Amino acid sequence: MEIVVLRLGHRPERDKRVTTHVGLVGRALGARGMLLAADDRGVERSIKEVTKLWGGNFFVKTGVKWGDEIKRWKQEGGKVCHLTMYGENILDVIDEMREEAKSGKAGIMVVVGAEKVPYEVFGAADWNIAVGNQPHSEIAALALLLDYLQEGKELKAVFEHAEIEIVPKRRGKKVIMTRKE
Numbered sequence: 433m434e435i436v437v438l439r440l441g442h443r444p445e446r447d448k449r450v451t452t453h454v455g456l457v458g459r460a461l462g463a464r465g466m467l468l469a470a471d472d473r474g475v476e477r478s479i480k481e482v483t484k485l486w487g488g489n490f491f492v493k494t495g496v497k498w499g500d501e502i503k504r505w506k507q508e509g510g511k512v513c514h515l516t517m518y519g520e521n522i523l524d525v526i527d528e529m530r531e532e533a534k535s536g537k538a539g540i541m542v543v544v545g546a547e548k549v550p551y552e553v554f555g556a557a558d559w560n561i562a563v564g565n566q567p568h569s570e571i572a573a574l575a576l577l578l579d580y581l582q583e584g585k586e587l588k589a590v591f592e593h594a595e596i597e598i599v600p601k602r603r604g605k606k607v608i609m610t611r612k613e
Contacts, residue, residue, distance in 0.1 A: 433582065434539030435463040436505075437574065440498045440553070441546030442470035453571050454544050455479040455492060461578035462586035463542070465491035469498040487594030498543075502556050505541045511558040514543040515573045519560035526580050529559060533581060542577060544570050 437458040442451045452475050455466045459479065468475060476492045483490045502512055511532050532538050543553055554560055563573045578586060591597075599606040 433533045436541050437463050437466045438498060438501055438541055438543045439466060440469040442468060442472060443546060447546050448475060451475050452478050454574060456482060457571055457575050459483060459488060459490040461575060462582050467496045467501050468494045469496055471495040485595050487591030509537055510539045510541055512541045512543060512556055513559045513561055514553050514557035515577060516560050517562045517565050519562040522561050522563050522580060525559055525561060529581055544574055
């Protein structure tokens with residue numbers, strides 16, 4: 433299942449940590465990469481460093497034009513899911529999304545906004561999804577969507593080429609370091 437996160441509305445002076453966390457949650461929970469509709473190399477560097485240390489092949493591309501990315505994605509047969517508290521409840525559409533994703537015909541682009549999202553995004557989206565119709569964090573919404581979409585399977589993912597790996601334990605900590613210095 434191919435999933436890519438498109439972050440738009442990023443305000444560098446205010447949203448640096450939130451946008452970084454959107455990328456980290458996307459990476460940890462099964463997305464292939466993040467497109468950032470802003471030019472913030474700091475966010476890109478942070479996520480790339482985490483990917484280098486903790487493994488996986490997550491990409492970050494900054495400075496994208498969100499309209500062009502959505503258009504290209506759809507032209508290539510992909511589907512677009514816009515996370516918004518004004519959308520349909522996730523429980524009402526998640527089965528449809530899973531079927532699309534499992535068919536192998538369409539990857540899913542998840543649009544995560546910050547401030548006011550342009551109306552064109554609502555119109556271009558195949559699904560405008562709400563994890564609840566109350567104010568909440570876009571990070572939490574992304575995490576819930578990714579988990580529901582993949583039915584928890586992403587929680588057992590193995591990240592290739594990791595230099596740091598946590599070995600799950602009931603008590604205590606076990607960390608494997610393979611970092612080459």
